[in-house]
Structure formats: structure tokens, C-alpha cells
Amino acid sequence: MMVQYQRIIAPMSLGRYSLVMVTEAKMVAIVDDDELMRGALQGLLKAVGMKAQTFASAEEFLKSGKYRDTACLIADIRMPGMSGLELQAKLNAEHCCIPTIFITAHGDAKMRMQALRAGAAEFLTKPFDDEVLLETVRAALES
Amino acid sequence: MNFPNNSNLTEAEVRRYALCYGLALASVAAAFALARMFIYFHLPQPFTSFAMSAIAITFWYGGAAPGILAAVFSIFIRNYLFPEDVNLLGRLGYNFGFIIFALLMIGVRRRRSNLEVKVAGRTAELTRANEELNLEIAERKRAEDKVRQSEAYLAEAQKLTHTGSWVWEVGGKRALHLSEEWYRVYGFDPSHGLEAWRKRLERIHPNDRAKRQETIDQAINNKSEYDIEYRIVLPDGAIKYVHSVGHPILDCSGNLMQFVGSSTDITERRLAEEALRQAQSDLAHISRVTTMVELTASLAHEVNQPIAAAMTDANTCLRWLNRDEPNVAEARGAASRVVKDATRAAEIISRTRLLFKKGTPQSELVNMNDVIREMLVLMIGDMSRLSIAVRMELADDLPQITGDRVQLQQVLMNLMANSIDAMRDADGNRELEINSQRGQNGQVMVTISDSGVGLPPQQADQIFNAFFTTKPNGTGMGLRISRSIIESHGGRLWASDRLPRGASFYITLPIEPPANE
Numbered sequence: 001m002m003v004q005y006q007r008i009i010a011p012m013s014l015g016r017y018s019l020v021m022v023t024e025a026k027m028v029a030i031v032d033d034d035e036l037m038r039g040a041l042q043g044l045l046k047a048v049g050m051k052a053q054t055f056a057s058a059e060e061f062l063k064s065g066k067y068r069d070t071a072c073l074i075a076d077i078r079m080p081g082m083s084g085l086e087l088q089a090k091l092n093a094e095h096c097c098i099p100t101i102f103i104t105a106h107g108d109a110k111m112r113m114q115a116l117r118a119g120a121a122e123f124l125t126k127p128f129d130d131e132v133l134l135e136t137v138r139a140a141l142e143s
Numbered sequence: 144m145n146f147p148n149n150s151n152l153t154e155a156e157v158r159r160y161a162l163c164y165g166l167a168l169a170s171v172a173a174a175f176a177l178a179r180m181f182i183y184f185h186l187p188q189p190f191t192s193f194a195m196s197a198i199a200i201t202f203w204y205g206g207a208a209p210g211i212l213a214a215v216f217s218i219f220i221r222n223y224l225f226p227e228d229v230n231l232l233g234r235l236g237y238n239f240g241f242i243i244f245a246l247l248m249i250g251v252r253r254r255r256s257n258l259e260v261k262v263a264g265r266t267a268e269l270t271r272a273n274e275e276l277n278l279e280i281a282e283r284k285r286a287e288d289k290v291r292q293s294e295a296y297l298a299e300a301q302k303l304t305h306t307g308s309w310v311w312e313v314g315g316k317r318a319l320h321l322s323e324e325w326y327r328v329y330g331f332d333p334s335h336g337l338e339a340w341r342k343r344l345e346r347i348h349p350n351d352r353a354k355r356q357e358t359i360d361q362a363i364n365n366k367s368e369y370d371i372e373y374r375i376v377l378p379d380g381a382i383k384y385v386h387s388v389g390h391p392i393l394d395c396s397g398n399l400m401q402f403v404g405s406s407t408d409i410t411e412r413r414l415a416e417e418a419l420r421q422a423q424s425d426l427a428h429i430s431r432v433t434t435m436v437e438l439t440a441s442l443a444h445e446v447n448q449p450i451a452a453a454m455t456d457a458n459t460c461l462r463w464l465n466r467d468e469p470n471v472a473e474a475r476g477a478a479s480r481v482v483k484d485a486t487r488a489a490e491i492i493s494r495t496r497l498l499f500k501k502g503t504p505q506s507e508l509v510n511m512n513d514v515i516r517e518m519l520v521l522m523i524g525d526m527s528r529l530s531i532a533v534r535m536e537l538a539d540d541l542p543q544i545t546g547d548r549v550q551l552q553q554v555l556m557n558l559m560a561n562s563i564d565a566m567r568d569a570d571g572n573r574e575l576e577i578n579s580q581r582g583q584n585g586q587v588m589v590t591i592s593d594s595g596v597g598l599p600p601q602q603a604d605q606i607f608n609a610f611f612t613t614k615p616n617g618t619g620m621g622l623r624i625s626r627s628i629i630e631s632h633g634g635r636l637w638a639s640d641r642l643p644r645g646a647s648f649y650i651t652l653p654i655e656p657p658a659n660e
Contacts (some may be wrong), residue, residue, distance in 0.1 A: 040456045
């Protein structure tokens with residue numbers, strides 16, 4: 001159950017970095033089989049004050065039931081077991097319209113089209129620009 | 144005294160007859176004339192003596208018939224041309240004397256003929272003997288030439304093959320025969336003679352002396368053949384490889400008398416083998432590089448992960464530091480994550496760099512289990528992405544084998560990559576199974592099985608041929624090179640179908656290195 005809170009925005013421009021303080025942490029879910037990437041994403045989000053939970057596989061994410069509280073999902077596509085696109089399909093089937101951002105090493109156009117058409121918020125290839133990722137996450141959380 | 148059968152006499156024969164009979168008449172006439180002269184000078188008349196001489200001469204030089212003619216003529220002259228009165232008895236006496244003399248001379252003549260015949264016979268015999276001797280000499284010379292020629296051919300053959308033959312006496316420990324090529328192989332001057340035999344021990348490489356002596360001593364004890372290879376060092380420092388084979392010669396009581404055998408300079412062969420091994424290694428290297436190029440896509444992906452994470456962590460670090468109040472603690476945390484990410488990237492690269500390295504074939508003790516695990520780590524990225532389950536059953540007591548680690552890694556990588564490719568487009572369970580066990584005959588056996596598309600029908604062995612590939616971009620050299628690597632280690636590599644689906648590849652490797660190592 002999502003609760004709307006008044007957001008206090010105190011922009012503090014430092015070059016290209018803008019900081020958004022969010023009073024109520026909306027949960028971001030990170031699903032990636034690579035431990036280093038999970039750690040990096042979680043660290044990045046923490047630096048901008050967002051809370052994130054990490055899952056080593058799509059199955060783990062679904063099993064945990066946390067998807068109900070997830071405000072934004074960052075997922076890898078190629079994973080052993082269920083792939084990111086399959087996860088997206090599953091969530092769509094359950095009408096859990098979680099804004100999803102895909103980060104993947106393989107970035108062919110066909111996959112990108114498929115993901116975006118299925119309702120993904122963004123499709124990024126590794127290595128990605130962290131600013132773009134953060135913008136997308138912010139946009140997803142605002143919606 | 145031969146009368147010719149045909150009535151036509153040749154001129155020579157006519158002349159001869161004329162001479163002989165002429166001699167008869169002339170000699171007696173001469174005797175008569177001389178006698179007459181003696182009478183004239185009141186000397187005692189010697190006609191009888193002269194006549195007898197004439198008769199003798201005629202018999203000797205003219206023959207029996209002219210001799211008889213001379214005798215008759217003498218009788219005639221004596222009787223009718225000498226007027227002295229000799230009584231009938233005396234006259235008969237003289238005549239009788241002449242006749243007896245003639246008869247004697249006939250005997251003499253016959254003896255002479257016989258002698259002549261004998262002499263001729265002897266001469267003929269001698270001539271024949273001489274001819275036979277000459278023939279024998281010619282024969283012997285021919286035989287000698289043949290021997291010399293065959294010796295020359297043999298020497299030539301020895302020269303061409305750099306093989307010297309020898310015979311040495313066991314008791315006296317000296318050489319009985321050393322062929323010319325033997326001197327050349329050892330670098331001695333042939334004029335040194337058999338003494339050079341002792342000096343050869345000095346030229347044998349110190350590291351090979353003990354083993355060589357041991358082998359020869361054993362052969363002496365067992366009265367058996369020996370077959371050894373060793374190095375020799377020439378005075379100018381050059382090293383040659385020599386292959387020596389000896390065969391024992393026993394006397395009738397079974398005692399060991401001599402060894403006869405040959406020593407061959409196999410330096411060229413050894414160098415060729417070395418060059419071949421190097422070429423094989425170069426080829427394996429090229430194949431490695433090609434295979435690595437095929438794996439580059441998955442490698443690029445694998446390295447990309449830690450690099451992307453490093454970028455994110457570095458940016459995170461900067462964010463922490465760029466605040467009005469930098470959070471050094473968090474920044475530090477992010478920075479250490481960068482280090483971890485970069486380390487992982489370096490690890491991936493160094494693992495694969497080893498396979499790009501080109502080197503001469505090394506020989507060391509290798510545990511195949513380690514090689515399997517190392518290669519598995521390399522391929523784990525691909526395998527997890529394709530959801531391939533890996534099952535390993537590696538024997539704990541797997542003995543070590545002697546071989547080139549990098550080449551063996553290459554073989555395993557090739558087989559694993561093939562298995563992964565076979566399962567890439569297959570549905571159902573994707574399973575890679577790797578076994579290692581101690582096989583029969585003291586061998587190590589490694590099996591790699593997959594549940595992929597399996598082997599092309601009826602082509603189980605053709606897949607090991609050069610340029611055979613089922614992939615659109617395949618070079619077709621992977622299995623060919625893998626097999627030649629395994630075979631050069633003294634082992635075997637083959638494949639078979641796996642039921643219900645897939646293929647199995649089997650490697651056997653001996654624990655003892657191949658004989659020529």
C-alpha cells in the first residue's frame with residue numbers, strides 16, 4: 001500500500017549533482033545475479049538517500065513478496081533461472097505495475113523494444129551513466 | 144713325322160721336305176768331301192766318323208726318313224766312292240755299322256720326338272695351368288672388386304645414415320673393428336686406429352654416462368642385446384645425439400665373446416622432432432587464439448560487469464565527497480568497492496591471458512582435476528547464463544600426469560566450449576557432466592558429457608578431422624588440435640553418443656610420459 005507523502009525538496013546544486021531529500025523512503029528493489037553490481041547499485045542509491053533492497057534472483061524477489069511494497073524495480077535481464085523480461089511479464093500478469101528499469105550488458109535493439117513495449121520505464125546498457133539511472137528512478141518514484 | 148692326308152702339299156711343307164732331305168744329302172756329301180780332303184792331305188780318312196755325324200745331324204734336325212736316307216747314302220758312298228780295299232768282312236762291318244748307327248739314331252730320333260711330345264705336353268699343361276691360374280687371378284680380382292664395391296656401398300650407406308658399425312671384445316675391452324663412419328660420428332680421426340675406442344668414453348655426456356654404463360653392464364650380465372640413446376660432446380663443444388644398438392656374439396660354449404653393433408647419429412632427427420613439437424605448439428597457440436576470439440563475446444560481457452560496477456561505485460564515492468559535508472566514511476566504503484570491482488576484472492583478464500601466451504611446450508606434473516576446475520571457472524559465466532547445470536565427479540586419488548599444462552587446459556576448454564555450444568539451442572535439461580577417474584593400465588581418464596544436440600550421425604570419428612565443423616563460423620580445427628595434443632602426450636581422445644541425448648568425450652592420458660621424452 002503506497003502512501004503519499006509531502007516531499008520536501010531542497011535542491012542543492014553542485015555541478016551536475018542535485019540532491020533530493022525524501023522524507024519517506026520508498027523502497028527500490030534491485031534484482032541482479034552479480035553481487036558486485038548489487039552492491040554498487042545499493043551504494044549509489046544510498047548516496048542519494050534512497051533505500052534499496054537487493055535480491056540475487058527473480059525467484060527470490062517474487063518469493064519474498066516484497067514486490068508489493070516496491071516503488072521501483074531495477075533488474076538485470078540475463079540471469080540464471082527466470083530472466084528480467086520474464087519477471088516483468090509475471091508482474092504485469094499480476095497487475096503490479098511497478099516501474100521497472102532494466103540494466104543489462106546485452107543491449108540489442110530488439111530486446112530494448114520488447115522491454116519498453118511491455119511497459120519498462122527505461123532500458124540501460126552497462127556500463128551506464130549513473131545520473132540517467134537516478135533521474136529515471138526519481139521519475140518513477142514521483143509517478 | 145706326319146704325312147699329310149691330302150695330296151696338296153703347302154709350300155711350307157714342300158720347303159721343309161726339301162730342307163730335310165737336302166740336309167741328308169748335303170751333310171753326307173759334305174762328309175764325303177771332307178774325307179776326300181783329308182785323304183788328299185794324307186791324313187787318316189775320317190769318312191765313317193763324319194758320315195756318322197752327318198747321319199746323326201740329319202736324324203736330329205731332319206727327321207727319321209731323311210736320316211735313313213743319309214745312312215743309305217753314306218753306305219753307298221762308303222762302299223763305292225772309297226777305293227781302298229777293305230775286305231768284304233770289313234765292308235760288311237762298316238755297312239753294318241752304319242745300319243746299326245742308323246737304327247740307333249732312329250731310336251734317338253724317336254726319343255727326341257717323344258721328348259718333344261712330352262715337352263709339348265708339358266708346355267701345353269703349363270700353358271693350361273697358366274691360363275687357369277690367370278682365370279683364377281681374374282676371378283679373384285673380380286671377387287675382390289665386388290667386395291671392394293660392396294664395401295664402398297656399405298660405407299656410403301653408413302655415411303648417408305650417419306651410422307658407424309663396430310665390434311668390441313668383451314674380455315679385453317677393446318675394439319676389433321671400427322667402421323670409417325664410426326670415427327666421423329664421434330669426431331675422431333680415422334688414422335687413430337682402434338685406440339680411439341677407449342677415448343670415446345671421454346666424449347660421452349657426463350649426465351648420460353651412468354645410465355649408459357648401467358645398460359651395457361646389464362647386457363653383459365644377461366648376454367642380451369642393448370639399445371641405448373645418449374649424448375656425446377665433441378671437443379669443439381658440439382653436442383650430438385647417438386643411438387647405439389649392440390648384439391652379443393657367443394662362442395660354442397655360450398660364453399660372451401664380443402658385441403657387434405652400430406651407433407647412429409640421430410641429432411638431425413632429434414632436432415626435427417623438437418621443431419615438430421615447436422610447430423605443434425605454435426599451431427596449438429594459433430588455435431587457442433582463434434578459439435579465444437570466439438569466446439571474446441562472452442569474455443567481453445564477463446569483464447563488463449565488474450567494470451560497470453566499478454564506474455557506479457566510483458561515481459557514488461564522488462557523490463559522497465561532493466556534498467557540502469563530505470561523508471568520508473561512506474566514500475571510503477564506495478572506494479573500496481571500486482577496488483574490489485577492478486580486482487575482479489583483472490582476475491578475469493589474467494585467467495584468459497594465460498591462454499594467449501605462446502611458449503615452448505613445457506613438461507611438468509599436472510593434476511587433471513586442477514585443470515578441470517580452472518577451465519570451469521573460466522566458463523562459468525557462459526554456463527550460468529545459459530542455465531547449464533554442472534555436475535562434477537572428480538576422483539580424489541587421481542594420479543598426476545606429465546605434460547604441458549597450457550596445452551591440456553586448451554583441450555579441456557575446447558571440449559567444454561563445444562559442449563556449451565551443443566546445448567545453446569537445445570531445450571530441456573541442460574547438463575554438463577565432468578568425470579575424472581583412474582582408468583585401467585594406470586591411466587587417467589576424463590569424461591566430458593553434455594545433453595546437447597549430440598554427434599552428427601555416423602560421423603563420430605570424422606569430427607576429429609581437420610576443417611570439420613558444424614558451426615557457420617567454425618574453423619574446424621579445435622578437435623583436430625585437441626586430439627593431436629592428447630596423442631602427443633601418449634593418450635587418446637574419442638567421442639560417443641550419450642543417451643538419451645547428447646555426446647560424451649573421453650580422454651585417456653598415461654601416467655608415464657611417452658617413450659621418447
